[in-house]
Amino acid sequence: MKITVYGAGSWGIALSLVLAHNGHQVTTWTHREEQCRQLRETRMNAKLLPGVHIPEQIALTSEIDCARDAELVVLAVPSFAVAETAEKAAAIVPAGVPIVNVGKGLDAAHDYCRFSETIDRAFDGQNPVVALTGPTHAEEVARGIPTAILAASASRSAAELCQDVFMNEVFRVYTSSDIIGAEIGGAFKNVIALAAGIADGLGLGDNSKAGLMTRGLTEIARLGVTLGAKQETFAGLSGMGDLIVTCTSMHSRNRRAGILIGKGKSVQQAMEEIGAVVEGYYATEAGHHMAQKTGVSMPITSELYHVLYEGGDVHRGIAALMGRSKKDEHESETTWLT
Numbered sequence: 001m002k003i004t005v006y007g008a009g010s011w012g013i014a015l016s017l018v019l020a021h022n023g024h025q026v027t028t029w030t031h032r033e034e035q036c037r038q039l040r041e042t043r044m045n046a047k048l049l050p051g052v053h054i055p056e057q058i059a060l061t062s063e064i065d066c067a068r069d070a071e072l073v074v075l076a077v078p079s080f081a082v083a084e085t086a087e088k089a090a091a092i093v094p095a096g097v098p099i100v101n102v103g104k105g106l107d108a109a110h111d112y113c114r115f116s117e118t119i120d121r122a123f124d125g126q127n128p129v130v131a132l133t134g135p136t137h138a139e140e141v142a143r144g145i146p147t148a149i150l151a152a153s154a155s156r157s158a159a160e161l162c163q164d165v166f167m168n169e170v171f172r173v174y175t176s177s178d179i180i181g182a183e184i185g186g187a188f189k190n191v192i193a194l195a196a197g198i199a200d201g202l203g204l205g206d207n208s209k210a211g212l213m214t215r216g217l218t219e220i221a222r223l224g225v226t227l228g229a230k231q232e233t234f235a236g237l238s239g240m241g242d243l244i245v246t247c248t249s250m251h252s253r254n255r256r257a258g259i260l261i262g263k264g265k266s267v268q269q270a271m272e273e274i275g276a277v278v279e280g281y282y283a284t285e286a287g288h289h290m291a292q293k294t295g296v297s298m299p300i301t302s303e304l305y306h307v308l309y310e311g312g313d314v315h316r317g318i319a320a321l322m323g324r325s326k327k328d329e330h331e332s333e334t335t336w337l338t
């Protein structure tokens with residue numbers, strides 16, 4: 001198939017390699033001409049995916065209209081660029097061509113909607129949308145390390161097409177109809193990974209991190225179910241799976257940013273030092289907004305918001321979480337008042 005991948009950061013390149021390996025005709029787009037020139041010259045993104053060769057069979061371009069005759073389009077840009085890129089692509093991509101979004105987050109420019117909604121709006125509902133998401137660090141996918149991922153879509157045929165296109169002997173793709181759960185899990189695991197990184201940076205223990213991850217997943221699922229997701233999705237690849245990989249891996253930009261903050265760096269210093277997109281920063285603001293909008297209690301997200309956006313003290317945040325009123329583990333916390 002002819003496939004355009006919008007985005008030549010670490011994830012866009014890793015997925016382009018999977019698609020090229022599977023025999024597809026791949027064009028990978030980057031938004032900057034200068035970056036495109038460098039990629040063409042070196043056949044490598046030395047900053048974001050060092051040591052990974054981009055074979056000649058992958059065409060590199062900065063022309064947005066490269067998807068004119070694409071049969072499948074992949075959006076692999078940071079959350080802050082999904083709406084803008086989708087709007088540009090919508091003017092070019094033919095109706096009916098599936099759009100696979102792999103960016104994680106909510107759309108801050110459109111009242112924090114999910115990206116499938118952003119894309120649906122941009123494409124006037126004419127193109128099926130798939131969220132391809134799960135525990136997948138680009139560094140490992142690019143090296144052919146066995147990986148499992150989820151293709152979630154309201155369109156069964158689009159999810160299955162995505163499964164067929166991406167799946168190979170080291171890249172296993174499952175399908176799901178629960179795109180709400182897949183998108184919410186993918187967006188908000190990054191919040192918990194930042195928090196888990198802070199715990200690591202502070203030198204807290206395994207108990208602290210396991211508690212954060214488990215209660216973090218509880219609050220993500222609580223929000224997701226309120227928005228119409230299936231509870232079981234949060235126990236799957238796009239929920240627990242992605243949470244595990246992001247909270248435990250040194251590949252994770254979110255976890256590493258958290259470690260730097262835990263060690264005393266400012267939020268801005270940490271983001272700069274990472275030098276790649278730290279989605280958890282934006283997702284924390286999105287989560288804070290969604291908790292207020294829906295009335296769902298998201299205490300870890302709220303405390304992290306206080307630290308990241310309001311200069312709150314990390315130790316005070318931990319004390320606030322530990323000192324909350326007594327709860328039953330499965331108590332439903334649908335409002336701030338419980």
Ligand SMILES: NC(=O)c1ccc[n+]([C@@H]2O[C@H](COP(=O)([O-])OP(=O)(O)OC[C@H]3O[C@@H](n4cnc5c(N)ncnc54)[C@H](O)[C@@H]3O)[C@@H](O)[C@H]2O)c1
Nearest residue numbers: 008009010011012031048077078081103104137138276277
């Ligand atoms: N890297 C991974 O392992 C991985 C895995 C799964 C999902 N994701 C998700 O994929 C998305 C992209 O992440 P990444 O890891 O490729 O990021 P990255 O930081 O490696 O690269 C980001 C790329 O986006 C480009 N960019 C910056 N501003 C842009 C704009 N306005 N328009 C278009 N492009 C722009 C940058 O030049 C860079 O090439 C994120 O939402 C991330 O959470 C990443």
Ligand SMILES: O=P(O)(O)OC[C@H](O)CO
Nearest residue numbers: 134135136251252253254
């Ligand atoms: O490096 P991170 O923390 O942005 O995580 C990347 C992917 O989302 C992992 O699945």
